[in-house]
Each structure stands twice: as structure tokens, then as C-alpha cells.
Amino acid sequence: MSAMSAIFASGPNIGRRGLASWLAGLSAGGRAAVLAVEVLLLLVVWQLVVGVWGLVNPVFFPAPLDIARGFGELVASGSLAANAAISLQAWLIGFALAVVVGIPVGLLMGGSLPVDKVVGPIAWTIYATPTIAYQPLSKAWFGFGIGPVIFLVTVSALFPILLNVAAGMRTTSPSLLRAGRVYGASRFELYRKVFLPSTVPFLFAGLRQAVVLATIGMVVAEMTGSSSGMGALIIKAANTYQTDQAFAAIFVVVIWSVSMTQVVSLVERWTAPWTRKARR
Amino acid sequence: MTTTTIERPEPGASAPLISVRNLTVSYNVARTGKTLTAIEGVDLDVREGEFVTVLGPSGCGKTTFMNVIAGLVKPTSGEVLVDGRPVTGPGPDRAVVFQDYALLPWRTVFDNVKFGLEMQSRLKGDGWRDRVQEAVELVGLKGFESSYPRELSGGMQQRVGLARAIVAEPRILLMDEPLGAVDALTREVMRDEIEKLIAATGKTVLFITHSIEEAILLGDRIVVFKSHPGAIKEVIETGLERPRSERSVQSEPRFLELRDHLWEALQHEATAAARVAGS
Numbered sequence A: 001m002s003a004m005s006a007i008f009a010s011g012p013n014i015g016r017r018g019l020a021s022w023l024a025g026l027s028a029g030g031r032a033a034v035l036a037v038e039v040l041l042l043l044v045v046w047q048l049v050v051g052v053w054g055l056v057n058p059v060f061f062p063a064p065l066d067i068a069r070g071f072g073e074l075v076a077s078g079s080l081a082a083n084a085a086i087s088l089q090a091w092l093i094g095f096a097l098a099v100v101v102g103i104p105v106g107l108l109m110g111g112s113l114p115v116d117k118v119v120g121p122i123a124w125t126i127y128a129t130p131t132i133a134y135q136p137l138s139k140a141w142f143g144f145g146i147g148p149v150i151f152l153v154t155v156s157a158l159f160p161i162l163l164n165v166a167a168g169m170r171t172t173s174p175s176l177l178r179a180g181r182v183y184g185a186s187r188f189e190l191y192r193k194v195f196l197p198s199t200v201p202f203l204f205a206g207l208r209q210a211v212v213l214a215t216i217g218m219v220v221a222e223m224t225g226s227s228s229g230m231g232a233l234i235i236k237a238a239n240t241y242q243t244d245q246a247f248a249a250i251f252v253v254v255i256w257s258v259s260m261t262q263v264v265s266l267v268e269r270w271t272a273p274w275t276r277k278a279r280r
Numbered sequence B: 001m002t003t004t005t006i007e008r009p010e011p012g013a014s015a016p017l018i019s020v021r022n023l024t025v026s027y028n029v030a031r032t033g034k035t036l037t038a039i040e041g042v043d044l045d046v047r048e049g050e051f052v053t054v055l056g057p058s059g060c061g062k063t064t065f066m067n068v069i070a071g072l073v074k075p076t077s078g079e080v081l082v083d084g085r086p087v088t089g090p091g092p093d094r095a096v097v098f099q100d101y102a103l104l105p106w107r108t109v110f111d112n113v114k115f116g117l118e119m120q121s122r123l124k125g126d127g128w129r130d131r132v133q134e135a136v137e138l139v140g141l142k143g144f145e146s147s148y149p150r151e152l153s154g155g156m157q158q159r160v161g162l163a164r165a166i167v168a169e170p171r172i173l174l175m176d177e178p179l180g181a182v183d184a185l186t187r188e189v190m191r192d193e194i195e196k197l198i199a200a201t202g203k204t205v206l207f208i209t210h211s212i213e214e215a216i217l218l219g220d221r222i223v224v225f226k227s228h229p230g231a232i233k234e235v236i237e238t239g240l241e242r243p244r245s246e247r248s249v250q251s252e253p254r255f256l257e258l259r260d261h262l263w264e265a266l267q268h269e270a271t272a273a274a275r276v277a278g279s
Helices: A002-024 A028-052 A064-077 A079-111 A113-128 A131-142 A147-170 A174-182 A187-223 A230-239 A243-271 B062-070 B109-118 B127-138 B154-167 B184-201 B212-218 B246-250 B253-278
Strands: B018-029 B034-046 B051-055 B077-082 B094-097 B172-176 B204-209 B221-226 B231-237
Touching: A028 A064, A064 A079, A064 A243, A079 A113, A079 A147, A079 A187, A079 A230, A079 A243, A113 A147, A131 A147, A131 A187, A147 A187, A174 A187, A174 B094, A187 A230, A187 A243, A230 A243, B018 B062, B034 B062, B034 B231, B051 B062, B051 B212, B062 B077, B062 B094, B062 B172, B062 B204, B094 B154, B109 B127, B109 B154, B127 B154, B154 B184, B184 B212, B184 B246, B204 B212, B212 B246, B212 B253, B221 B253, B231 B253
Parallel strands: B051 B204, B051 B221, B094 B172, B172 B204
Antiparallel strands: B018 B034, B018 B077, B221 B231
């Protein structure tokens, strides 16, 4: 019985650890190669299932090569460039606003209990509300142009930044604060040299979440009642059964979102090298 | 770590450097609404240049005792005098080495050591760089100046903590179980190093520990704490020659005698503590 359970307990673990350690042992180039092979395999299977064997109706789920063709059409007609430029503008303005407001308010919230008590519940309530619920209101407030898009991007990105920064301030190690006091740090120096640096990893975690949520906010805003932007492009293409173009537009948005999280990680590695994970 | 031994000031020659008078610290526990007495009625005089070890079971209030002297915790009643003046907060005459190292993870070894001077606005001129470097080398971390704390072992991190305390040139070094989180082998090596280092600098040290061997090996005097509430049970002069080294001291009859005595005292304390916890 115990021998059996030992085998069952250890069996899958050995296999998993074997694969994991093989992956961990790869160089950066090796890992990239594994990922490339993975993606390529997926695309080939996808192409076979939809494009060659015709098991799925390509109108609902176009094959990779069709999507690539759709992408080519979007580029050629210039509609990708035009819509992406508008989206990019709204995204960047909205995200910048969220950063500019989120960091100081988060610091205040984390640093002062009264501010936290007043702002905290409001922040959590807005954060917990689905973004799309604000869309009709935002159109009423900001009209039909880029305004509502910027608003939704800001609202979506603001709270992960704000709440993470506040959490970072609050979880500053009491032991580091004691050390600061022992060596004579003033209140101001404690904030500048202990609280703030402690909060930096939380800030970057918040920024990464904010990138993803800002992109969702942007697409939601553009999909409902906007005539331009990537969200509008997706809706227009889908409504005219050009699903290949719709998928191409979705991929562009996904690539933007993923690469911006990578940019945030790069900035983190550059400005806060101590947060780099130790190699085990 | 190479150091040269200089003359330690003759103990008892002048007024005590640290004077603890009828010290009581109690906390209000918000959750239960009760008052918890951490230490009660503690009296202790520490002479300049003396190495005093504070020994006691966990939860006996020895860290609270040290925090009051460091100026981090205010006494509920009684007082602590350093050089005749009451302690009202932390000051440059006292530095602390923490059990959990308390190094700033975003600072390199050099910048962590520098912190000891920085907060006291002592980075003016050029001399400070040499002094920081000197402290880094004194604790044996030459070559690790630009490493981050998490790249170092526990023992090395505590060396950084020690260098940060030393560079500030305090008169009193407060050490709160500095080797408590370090592995056994490193602990033995570092005990010897701390002994030599302190002997060389002639600083007054209050060293908190729950290791009997450590208390004997390092201390001129051992202050034994009892718990519930924390108070001094007894104070023992070790009467062992300096410089000491781990191996030479451990075979001396006086060492064995002290060890047996302290074992008995602590065993009694530990069982008493277990009874309180169980009741």
C-alpha cells in the first residue's frame, strides 16, 4: 500500500521534473528555439485542420494563411496604419494619465491610514466594476471621439497601479524601517530611502497588469460606438464576415499588449536591478 | 578578518556607560484588550568597554530590552541612561546589528555599509569612501562591494550588517542574536571573528543570544533573563581570559562549570515557560 502510493506520488513528479530541468538547462537561444517550434507546430496543425482538411468553417475560424492574407489586405488598404495610430494615441495618453495619477495617490494611500480609509473603498469599487459598464456613461461625458477611449484606458490602468503602489508602501519591512531609524533617518529620509525603493517592485507589477487592462479598456471603448481604432476595425471586419481581417487586427492588439509588458519588464531590469530573480 | 589587539579600557574605572534603572515595558494588546508586560523591573549597569551577553529563552523580552536601549521602544516606566543622559530615541552613539540583517535589498554591499554614515549626514568630504571601504574589508567582504544582499549567504549578509554598524563608530554596539539565522559552521567562525573584532575596537557591546556557548565565549558578563514577565534572573562574571578562541576556551574547567550552571538555569526557565504557554 505504502509502496504503491509512493510510486503514484513520485511517478508523474519525476517525469515533470525531468522535462522542467531539461527546459531550465537550455540557453536563451535554446528556449527561443523551443518556443518557435511550439508556435510553428500549432500553426501547421491549425492550417491543416481548417485550410487543408476543412474540418471547421473558415468564416468562423480562418486558417493562419488566410489571416496572413487578411493582414496583407489591411496593410495595403492603409486602414491598419490609420486605426493603429488612433489607438496608439489613445492608449499612450490614457496610460500616461493613469501613471501620473496612480503613483502619487497610491503613495498617499499606502503612507497614510486616513487617506487609505477614504480612498481605498472607492478605488476598489471602481476597480471591481467591469470596464464595459462605464462605456455608455463615458460616451455621455466625452462624446464620440477619442475622449471616451482615453477615459476607459485611464480607468482600466489606474487602479492596478494605484492599489499595487499602496500595497507596496504598506508592506515595507518593519525591520528595514527599524534599521533606518537606528542609523538616524529622519521621517522624510525614511520615505525617500526605505519606503519608496521598497515600493518599486510593486509598482512594476502594477504597471504590467495595467498594460493588459489598458488594452482591454481601449478595445472595449473602440468596439462600442467608435468609428476608428483597432476595436472598431475588429468589429467592422467581423460584421462584414471578413474574419481573416478581424483575426489579423486581434493579433496586432495582442502583440502590442505583450510587447508593452515586456517593455515594462525591461525598464524594471534597468532601473531596479536588485529585483532580478536570483538563479537557482 | 585581520585585526590587532589594543588595550581594552579597564572595566569599573568610571561611571557606567549604560545604566538601566527599574525598567518596565508593557504593551496593550489590541486584540484581547489585555496588557502584556514584556519586561519588568530590570536594573543593569554596563561599563565602558565591557562585553555583556544577554541570555534567555525565546519570548523573555531580551529583544525588547535591547530595543529600549537602542531608542526604538519607549519605557513604560523606569529609564535608560547612556553616558548619564536618558535615552529618548536612536542616536549615533549606538548602532544595532539585527538578527534578520535588515539590509536594504536595493543597495549594494558598499552602499549598505555607507548607510551607517549617510543618515547621520557624515558623507561630507572625501574621507568617508575610505572608511566605508575599510569597514567592508574589516569584515572580510573585499571583492563583494558591488554585490546585492540576496547574492550573498546569510553569514556574509550579517558581515555587511556588522560593517554598517562599525562604520558609524558608535560607542555601543547592540547585537540582537546576530548569528541566530546563520548556519552552524559559519556561526562558530563568526563568533571568533566578532570576539577579535570587538577586542580590537574596544567597543561596549550588548549581545543578545539564546546560545549558552555563545554567551560564555563572548561575554565578560552574562545576564540571564527569565520570562513571564521578562526580568533579570542572575548576572554572572565569566572570568575567562582574552583573547579567547572557541577551541581553547571550551576545554577550560570554568567554561564547563558555567555551561552546566546556565543549562540548569535555562532548563528551569524553559519548563516554566512551557507550563505558562500550556495553561
